[in-house]
Amino acid sequence: MDLQFFEIIPKTGPMFIGALYTIFVGVIACGVGIIVGTALLLMRNSRFWLVRKFVGLYGSFIRGTPALVQILVFYYALTPLTGIDVGPLTAGIMAVGFNSGAYVAEILRGGLSRIPNGQWEAAEALGLSKRKIWFKIILPQVFNSTIPLLVNEFTMVIKITPLLSTITLVELTRAAQILYTETFRPVEVLLVAALVYFVICFSISQCGEYLQRRSVKYRL
Amino acid sequence: MTFDYLAIWDHRDILIDGTLKTLLISAIAIPAGVCIGIFVCLLRISNRRLLRWPAIAYIEIMRNIPLLILLFMVFYALPFYGIRLSGLTTGFICLSVYGGAYFAEVFRGGVEAVPKGQFDAAKALGLKYGFYMRRVIFPQLYSYVFPPATNIALTLIKESSLLSMITVAELTYAAHDINGRTFTPVETFATIAIIYWGISIVFLNLTSRLQSRIEMDPVSQQIAIR
Amino acid sequence: MEPAKMRFISLTKALVASATALALSSPVYAQTVLEAVTASGKLTVATEVAYPPMEYLEDGVVVGYGKDILDLIVADIGVELEQLQLPWDGILAGVLGKKYDLVATSVAIMPDRVDKYAFTRPLAVAETMLVKLERDDSMSGLDDVNGKIIGVELGSSQAQEVEAVDAELKANGSAGFADIRGFKSTDDIRLALASGQIDIATIPSFSLAAMQNQRPGVYARLTTIGSGTVFAWVAHPDGVDLRDRVNEALEKLEADGTLAELQMEWFGFEMEIPEDYLPDGAL
Numbered sequence: 001m002d003l004q005f006f007e008i009i010p011k012t013g014p015m016f017i018g019a020l021y022t023i024f025v026g027v028i029a030c031g032v033g034i035i036v037g038t039a040l041l042l043m044r045n046s047r048f049w050l051v052r053k054f055v056g057l058y059g060s061f062i063r064g065t066p067a068l069v070q071i072l073v074f075y076y077a078l079t080p081l082t083g084i085d086v087g088p089l090t091a092g093i094m095a096v097g098f099n100s101g102a103y104v105a106e107i108l109r110g111g112l113s114r115i116p117n118g119q120w121e122a123a124e125a126l127g128l129s130k131r132k133i134w135f136k137i138i139l140p141q142v143f144n145s146t147i148p149l150l151v152n153e154f155t156m157v158i159k160i161t162p163l164l165s166t167i168t169l170v171e172l173t174r175a176a177q178i179l180y181t182e183t184f185r186p187v188e189v190l191l192v193a194a195l196v197y198f199v200i201c202f203s204i205s206q207c208g209e210y211l212q213r214r215s216v217k218y219r220l
Numbered sequence: 221m222t223f224d225y226l227a228i229w230d231h232r233d234i235l236i237d238g239t240l241k242t243l244l245i246s247a248i249a250i251p252a253g254v255c256i257g258i259f260v261c262l263l264r265i266s267n268r269r270l271l272r273w274p275a276i277a278y279i280e281i282m283r284n285i286p287l288l289i290l291l292f293m294v295f296y297a298l299p300f301y302g303i304r305l306s307g308l309t310t311g312f313i314c315l316s317v318y319g320g321a322y323f324a325e326v327f328r329g330g331v332e333a334v335p336k337g338q339f340d341a342a343k344a345l346g347l348k349y350g351f352y353m354r355r356v357i358f359p360q361l362y363s364y365v366f367p368p369a370t371n372i373a374l375t376l377i378k379e380s381s382l383l384s385m386i387t388v389a390e391l392t393y394a395a396h397d398i399n400g401r402t403f404t405p406v407e408t409f410a411t412i413a414i415i416y417w418g419i420s421i422v423f424l425n426l427t428s429r430l431q432s433r434i435e436m437d438p439v440s441q442q443i444a445i446r
Numbered sequence: 447m448e449p450a451k452m453r454f455i456s457l458t459k460a461l462v463a464s465a466t467a468l469a470l471s472s473p474v475y476a477q478t479v480l481e482a483v484t485a486s487g488k489l490t491v492a493t494e495v496a497y498p499p500m501e502y503l504e505d506g507v508v509v510g511y512g513k514d515i516l517d518l519i520v521a522d523i524g525v526e527l528e529q530l531q532l533p534w535d536g537i538l539a540g541v542l543g544k545k546y547d548l549v550a551t552s553v554a555i556m557p558d559r560v561d562k563y564a565f566t567r568p569l570a571v572a573e574t575m576l577v578k579l580e581r582d583d584s585m586s587g588l589d590d591v592n593g594k595i596i597g598v599e600l601g602s603s604q605a606q607e608v609e610a611v612d613a614e615l616k617a618n619g620s621a622g623f624a625d626i627r628g629f630k631s632t633d634d635i636r637l638a639l640a641s642g643q644i645d646i647a648t649i650p651s652f653s654l655a656a657m658q659n660q661r662p663g664v665y666a667r668l669t670t671i672g673s674g675t676v677f678a679w680v681a682h683p684d685g686v687d688l689r690d691r692v693n694e695a696l697e698k699l700e701a702d703g704t705l706a707e708l709q710m711e712w713f714g715f716e717m718e719i720p721e722d723y724l725p726d727g728a729l
Contacts, residue, residue: 064420066381076405162288181633187297201284299641387627400601
């Protein structure tokens, strides 16, 4: 085992910039995912059969096809079909965001089912509008109870970002690829990349546990 | 705006080969992952630190790094040390090892969900560890672990698409291949998306039927549960 | 607060709907491609940076024979250059989709491509070369490749040439290649060969010098296959005027000897570009 970390250390700058990109994309994509997921959750209760069916199909498609394929379809199909021209960054964030949204919707659905019926009844008895009930009473509780799962979802988002290297987004994995093809030292470079991913994901899950401990205060 | 599906039909043999390869990979990696998962789970719940900590480390590593990095490490880095595996073998190993960690966590959750009384009663009856784990505890796990385990299995089927990045001729690779010959990315990628969708729907259908079968046949469980 | 949130939700629904709905709205080009380029003062090109010495990355910057020529051409036309680095996968589909004006990467002129795309004058001529590790003594010619693992770039014209050779070998009763592995880029192929993952790499002949400069003593030429490929840049079939303008600039560079100079610099030899490079039926 002849590991030569010294050779690659000076060149790891782009890799850490890539790591920042990864986190950036991850955060924004997660945000998109939460918005999409909440929207899907609300759409599930729609009066219109078509909307409910759409939500079902959307979830089935996203959870039934590989993320890589979704990213490729999104990136190559978006322009010819809709005429909107987006770069790899935007396309990547949107693809990952829409992917995450379906999973977030499932998580929130699980959280929603645990809200006691009494909450709904009391809120209606108090004369609150549907909008207020959702946004002031129900959703805060749903998000609170599903924090660990949402944090887990964020970890999943971070682990999807390497796939964006196939549409040339220079995040951590792509930066690692560029570096090891230049230096012919894939072992060292990939170990560094793996370490960075591990640190990112592990810190996120630790944050999640901290948040969960804090949120116990709000539990019913 | 024309969709050139004829081009894909001309190359349907590449697609079929790719689909079969994907199914083959999943058919081998999933059971292997389950076996690794069972083994690691046993280590994880062991009372001996020496056995527990490597298991914890393994699980945490696999759960916090992307599968792609693992694939690249095994495929591109190992050959520098003389170990030259084909893309397919690399894929099997990485998928099983990666999935094994997730299976292990699910199984552990299942074991912890079994009432402690079961363990106490088994020990009180003088049953040995190997015996009561196999005959008393494990049968009770089925209904608990089946749904999350099928989820992990489905994830592995989808993650097999990453093997296209290490030259395995599965379905996503087939799409890149056809695209390279016909320059129709929209049609090829949409087609494989639909094929994957179909595979997942069939898989979920089969497993939900399997699940109701297991729940309807509690003969072996009745003895153990109450 | 409430109406704003409802609008937010509607906006999200609209976003989700529009992204998944099949809204057919193709962009209409009122000007020709060349006019659009000169009017905006910017030429947008797409390059796959994995083909030394034509176009490749050095310290994160695109360099190469192709890049130098590109710089000279945009100076000649009088516009700015915007260079996108994209994977080979959708690069031709992208120019058809008018995501960019020109594909400034080495595209092989092939009979089934000439009526779909507007090819410029050739940039380079090359043969498909099989490369092995220098220290590998088990092969000295095309007859020794049976049972070896060969790497190609997935979806490239070289991949099809390798398949043809494989079919020929098998037709003659030999075993053929043990496995033909398709990589996403030539970078990956070079790395796989260096690590021993594959026995033979498939590259265009002009890449050999660059590879050997990068890693001296590692690679050695095995043999060449196929009948030679002519590489050129590609514009949209409607962008014939842009293609003609680029050809004009290229002809100027050839006339004043700049091309020959650059060829010596990047290849170490002068390349002869054939006059009749486009088969019948080309744009």
